[in-house]
Amino acid sequence: MSSVMGEQIKLTIFGESHGPSIGVVIDGLPAGIELDQEAIAREMKRRAPGNSKLATPRKESDSVSIESGFFNGRTTGMALCARIPNSNAHSKDYSKMKEIMRPGHGDYPGYVKFHGCNDYRGGGSFSGRLTAPLVFAGAVAKQLLAARGITVGAHVATLAGVRDRKFDPLGETAETLLAMGDETLPVLDPSVREAMAARITEAQKEKDSVGGTIECMAIGLPVGLGEPYFDSVESRLSHALFSVPAVKGIAFGDGFGLAEMRGSEANDPMTYQDGKVVCTTNHNGGVTGGISNGMPLLFTVAVKPTPSIGKTQHTVNVVTGENTTLEVTGRHDPCILPRAVPVIEAVTAWTLLDLSLLAERR
Amino acid sequence: MSSVMGEQIKLTIFGESHGPSIGVVIDGLPAGIELDQEAIAREMKRRAPGNSKLATPRKESDSVSIESGFFNGRTTGMALCARIPNSNAHSKDYSKMKEIMRPGHGDYPGYVKFHGCNDYRGGGSFSGRLTAPLVFAGAVAKQLLAARGITVGAHVATLAGVRDRKFDPLGETAETLLAMGDETLPVLDPSVREAMAARITEAQKEKDSVGGTIECMAIGLPVGLGEPYFDSVESRLSHALFSVPAVKGIAFGDGFGLAEMRGSEANDPMTYQDGKVVCTTNHNGGVTGGISNGMPLLFTVAVKPTPSIGKTQHTVNVVTGENTTLEVTGRHDPCILPRAVPVIEAVTAWTLLDLSLLAERR
């Protein structure tokens, strides 16, 4: 496992879905930062299961215990360790997983890689549950970014083919971005919410699952985040975002659409506006040459349908060495997108903070 | 700049497009590896400019001088330094670049980030020229991968809308993958080559440029490369690939297509075949749970059209603080895709080698 990430601020995550607890150690935070614990709890709740009919009924309060690095209401400059007990694990649901590999999951490569020793219950450390510590880290990062005038927000752009309107590439208000945090199914156009919910319910009834895309924007970024070559904004964000289970694609700005354009269309013209250089379009998603160019950061990730489904699937039993079939039981999300939105925001916020500290130190 | 990348094997690149030389230091290579220098020269030539009417007429032999780490035909175990002199730089072509920012390039964020001190000639370290050292590193990596039975190959999947056939997701032969190295415009279906070339020529005539997508496959990977969470195969590859200039999107397996599927379609069923576990489809591109699952690794990157175009563009002069227009002169590729194919292969090869050494050490 590689559980450490970051340069200026290092995250170390730990935990397995059905072990005693999961958590994160954040190393390198400045001392003296007041943390808004209510804001952290709010972010944790956005991701927590059991909040909605559209998600797994597994009920986890995901209440965070801060073990270190926080004293008298401020960060101490020492490692900030946050621990989240696993309170509602039904390990019996997973007895089959010891032998029968779930298609689309990390079960099989994990079984081979870890010689059958990994904790198979609930997916162990492969579990989406490990994104809870990331949301904690992101909630902390958002507070440090807010002090720099940076706001991050994301919405479900498409869900099983139902499309929300897209972010205006030239920018949204901080209010619009922050409002995404108020809804279980965050969309820009409320009129699509019902259709999306219907697709989830429909899939659930058919013991199946659905996927979609999440669009994320950050505004208020200074010009100059990201380092050519190997720590470009795109490099660092994609590295972090592909750590989120189920993410299978990422595109910055017009992304794959750029591949079909002419240079004269794809290049964003620049002009002075109120003495400041701005682009009049934002096909490049706020990043050129790997560096933030002052326009809103804009990217989209593809999230595959949850692989745990009740429908019969063909697979193998690695203990008996035989082919078999599997209907995954247990409490699974028929669609992970609503709960993935705060995770994508969190990972983005943390990466932008790390890049900010790197750029500021020069 | 962040010029160091890698865990088990660290690459450090250096150089600017119009400085004395560019190069790479490869740290951590095992001792005693024979290097096929002809194979290295062949890879360098694939990327080198001046090989084709479709590319920039800038003529660079890109001959490599090995400064260290190679003795009596074998690696010494010490840092392998390869240096490539810049022999054909026309710096006068770039005099305007000091003041006038090219749209779609890193010029403007670079100017701000580096306080106007970066070498603007030819894009400095932002230049695609810095991919030459990456191709060297990739050529070395390919030889170490070959000894492990791993082959990497890529082709131009689409170019300005003209589509090549796609790789068979269940696998291609090593011969097919290696054959991609024989052509200036590597495609699987030779019948599309002419149409692609026509699009490039057409754009060139119109002082414009075109983009496209590159599909890359690696076969022979063992089960178990990649580390959950933060060094997933997708995380590491995307980090490295977004370091390549002009890459704006990446998708593994069916990528954004997965977002529209049901779980029952996206999950790849598993079965025993000749005593080995295989998937009967490969929608996940050979990676589940962030780890290679034994199926061919398959991904696609979006490459935007070259931003340097002769057409008139609106932009700014950062010295005078005025709006202006720009027609980029100099010797530019109207389409970077043919020369980007070996770069994508190289970066992929190097990343897979790094992940292999990490997985083997356990």
Added chain:
Amino acid sequence: MSSVMGEQIKLTIFGESHGPSIGVVIDGLPAGIELDQEAIAREMKRRAPGNSKLATPRKESDSVSIESGFFNGRTTGMALCARIPNSNAHSKDYSKMKEIMRPGHGDYPGYVKFHGCNDYRGGGSFSGRLTAPLVFAGAVAKQLLAARGITVGAHVATLAGVRDRKFDPLGETAETLLAMGDETLPVLDPSVREAMAARITEAQKEKDSVGGTIECMAIGLPVGLGEPYFDSVESRLSHALFSVPAVKGIAFGDGFGLAEMRGSEANDPMTYQDGKVVCTTNHNGGVTGGISNGMPLLFTVAVKPTPSIGKTQHTVNVVTGENTTLEVTGRHDPCILPRAVPVIEAVTAWTLLDLSLLAERR
């Protein structure tokens, strides 16, 4: 704070002396390792306070709760998190520390560096208490080293001028090294123990403290650990050992004595013995050119007297900005050496394991 260390295996420590808990996350351990939990408990007890009249009466069981990475008696390959609750903190003892800086401690530079926000109680993260997680990590490392035939042991070489005999530089038996773990005050020559204990008691009576040196040996190392230049055995060990509070010097082999020798005396002659190359002396402490040469690894560290003493000292009150005097109260060790021995062993074991994995991967 920098709480992450290591290349092949990364340690992340967290915690403050008087916070809820302290702990460590060990990333990169192979899967399937059985851990002897009794052996771990034994090592923890060696370092734990309250075991001896010679040490602080603060009573901490230092019982370890494993939060992740361990399942069915084996490592899972995931991050191994061990947490140690702080059960016996008397925070009121430290109220003065908020304002009055203890000479010889990190109080003052910590106050400045962390803007007065660090947890001053018990020294916070500067506390020797943070070595408990290191002992846990070392206990795990010792088990992996044992499987490689490597044994580490250390003893109090000098204490307030009382000298134990030195290790035979050509080697000790594993039994001798392991026997150091049986005693509160580990020495090779039991006859010096009483005199050492007397010096501690004497200092304690006089509200003062004493220091000394610890000699450490590792046997069974293969030829070839350590990487020139920057990961030499000496570089990596010293980096890790100077992280242990109170260590102020380190010397390999004859160390500072080598500075007075001629080359003809300092060079260790080599010869074939039973078909194996050995040195007939070991002035270089088992390391030449930064790499283990097959001889026993041998080094000595200087440990300063505990800075917390009851005697009156001149210091400053940073809140009032006035000079003042201080008699440190609370429960302090009059000599840290007995409890430092297992810490030095642990840090050595962990570093050697990290270097072993690096050398084995080639």
Added chain:
Amino acid sequence: MSSVMGEQIKLTIFGESHGPSIGVVIDGLPAGIELDQEAIAREMKRRAPGNSKLATPRKESDSVSIESGFFNGRTTGMALCARIPNSNAHSKDYSKMKEIMRPGHGDYPGYVKFHGCNDYRGGGSFSGRLTAPLVFAGAVAKQLLAARGITVGAHVATLAGVRDRKFDPLGETAETLLAMGDETLPVLDPSVREAMAARITEAQKEKDSVGGTIECMAIGLPVGLGEPYFDSVESRLSHALFSVPAVKGIAFGDGFGLAEMRGSEANDPMTYQDGKVVCTTNHNGGVTGGISNGMPLLFTVAVKPTPSIGKTQHTVNVVTGENTTLEVTGRHDPCILPRAVPVIEAVTAWTLLDLSLLAERR
């Protein structure tokens, strides 16, 4: 080999003693720094061979070619690559080294580790010659430190038993520290120089070599450099300094002397002086709790006698598998200390710069 070091600024060194060139890539330097190239040349010359009767007659100009990262007299913010051609290599002197292992050198562990493939000529990458790139990096670092008011200087404290006076632990002037750069044999008390030189000449005549100690001081450090736990000032400096060949011990402040003191002697009392907190003694060498405390940084390293000597030594021939004797011929320093002084300064300067950037970014 591990040829990459640093966090905020990464050094990558490359080269072998008898290959085409050696060099260094410095990654992470701010843009816009003017470099005083004469000052750099001066530092290079201090270390270069052939400057004195006391050193090897091998004549190397060690002239530096800057390959990248420097444009119009300033750093560009990109990787700064400096290359030093090997102009005066007599490879025939080393033909024996292929088979016969020099005692006290890395030859034997290097032979085993690198399977006999490392470049044995002149010690390859183990060579002290690789310290030339470090001196370049240090010369750059000194210029950035000077802008922060920090000065580094070192002198030969003892040489074969002849003792120079020690630095005043409460501080020396910048003039005194910088004056160390003017002499081939830098000492504080000029009256000892002749006796030291005599010891070197004497050893040389007897085909032997001598060692000694180097004392190093840095003044002007702010309070707060270094990070507890794992990036303490002592950890980072010792890591870097043990990368310098022949260094076998390091002690901060009174070092091993502290082991014999009582706490009441070792603790440095603090007092307000002109509104600033200072210590009235400096037994801890300017570092408490791993962090700079505002007092001068002071440490001593032990340098062993050069292992290459003309006297007959017992050793092995690894090709024939027989015992043999060796008289090392070729051009060797009978004492490395004079040339090691600028190296110790350089490595110290670079480490302090890296720690400064880390502390400043918060």
